[in-house]
Amino acid sequence: xxxxxxVFAAVISTALWYAHGENSTMKIGILCWLFWGASIMWFVDAxxxxxxxGASYFKPSGAEMLNxxxxxxxxxxxxxxxxxxxxxxxxPSGAVKRALFRQNDSENSRTEKEKKTENLK
Amino acid sequence: MACFLVPGAEAxxxxxxxxxxxxxxxxxxxxxxxxxxxxxxxxxxxSHTGKIALSRKLTWLTNLLWGGVVLLAFEHLWHGEIVxxxxxxxxxxxxxxxxxxxxxxxxxxxxMAVLVTLIWCIMTGxxxxxxxxxxxxxxxxxxxx
Numbered sequence: 001x002x003x004x005x006x007v008f009a010a011v012i013s014t015a016l017w018y019a020h021g022e023n024s025t026m027k028i029g030i031l032c033w034l035f036w037g038a039s040i041m042w043f044v045d046a047x048x049x050x051x052x053x054g055a056s057y058f059k060p061s062g063a064e065m066l067n068x069x070x071x072x073x074x075x076x077x078x079x080x081x082x083x084x085x086x087x088x089x090x091x092p093s094g095a096v097k098r099a100l101f102r103q104n105d106s107e108n109s110r111t112e113k114e115k116k117t118e119n120l121k
Numbered sequence: 122m123a124c125f126l127v128p129g130a131e132a133x134x135x136x137x138x139x140x141x142x143x144x145x146x147x148x149x150x151x152x153x154x155x156x157x158x159x160x161x162x163x164x165x166x167x168s169h170t171g172k173i174a175l176s177r178k179l180t181w182l183t184n185l186l187w188g189g190v191v192l193l194a195f196e197h198l199w200h201g202e203i204v205x206x207x208x209x210x211x212x213x214x215x216x217x218x219x220x221x222x223x224x225x226x227x228x229x230x231x232x233m234a235v236l237v238t239l240i241w242c243i244m245t246g247x248x249x250x251x252x253x254x255x256x257x258x259x260x261x262x263x264x265x266x
Contacts, residue, residue, distance in 0.1 A: 002196070033181075037189030040240060041128060044232040071199050075192050082191070 001065050003042040005072030009079070010035035025093040030086050034079045122202050122212035122222040125193035127230030128237060132186035139183055143176035172252050182241040189237065 013031035020028060050057045060068070091097055197203045202211055212222030 006192070033184035034188035034192060037185040037187070037237065038192035039189075040185070040237050041125065041189040041193050041233040044236050045124065045229055048229045048232065071196060074199065075195060078195050079192060 001060075001068035002072035002075060003039065003046055005069065005076060006035055006039045006042060009076050010039050027083065027087050027090065027092060030083045031079060034082065038075065038079075122218070122225050123197070123210045124225050124230035124233060125190050125197060127226055128186050128234045129190045129194075131234045131238070132183055132190055135179060135183045135186060139176055139179040142179060143174075146174055146176055172256075173248060178245050178248070181244065182238065185237050185241060186234075189233070 010032065013028055013035055017024070017028040017032050020026060046057070088096055194203065203209060204211055208214060210222065212218045212225075
């Protein structure tokens with residue numbers, strides 16, 4: 001289930017990367033590498049488990065499936081957190097920088113206004 | 122148990138190799154003069170020849186490896202196979218578990234590293250065909266002009 005969820009995530013992120021083009025500032029490529037890397041490795045793990053357990057590998061119990069789905073969703077959440085952190089830290093579109101400086105500018109103008117009103121008083 | 126350590130070790134080695142290759146490419150592009158090292162420098166040097174730099178191709182491999190290793194490490198943490206105290210891997214706590222851990226590393230771990238590398242080889246092979254076509258197209262256009 002975790003492998004399946006990871007493969008879906010990999011395909012969706014790759015499609016998004018393709019749709020947005022290589023000049024996109026959203027760095028979707030990071031998600032593609034994360035999900036494809038994990039999918040390939042989990043695939044190998046699945047092959048070895050199939051060799052070991054045979055057809056029963058495809059018949060997991062309800063509890064096993066639920067736990068595995070929970071794991072898969074958690075892995076996707078972790079990958080999304082890594083991705084958004086990378087986007088915000090590298091700030092390719094400069095949105096974080098603009099937001100920070102705008103805040104500073106507004107703070108500076110506010111203190112200047114306060115000084116002016118104090119002087120007038 | 123600790124199968125992700127094998128692709129992790131490969132990722133570590135390949136990151137070092139990528140860094141060395143990029144350094145060499147930048148040095149060559151500057152005629153022996155070394156300057157600030159950046160990804161774009163190496164890519165720019167390769168774009169002059171119409172080819173993708175080797176360091177960029179190697180980065181694809183390291184990205185795949187690190188991506189997989191990070192998410193698999195989380196999975197191992199989830200299953201309690203990695204712990205935040207010594208020896209960090211539960212498989213290394215007693216000899217019987219260590220033997221099965223080493224067996225898993227030599228089978229599943231090596232399999233993971235090999236498959237990722239194999240897929241990267243196929244990927245770079247396809248890219249090489251694209252590069253050849255691009256170069257052929259460029260030279261044909263030059264002849265027409």
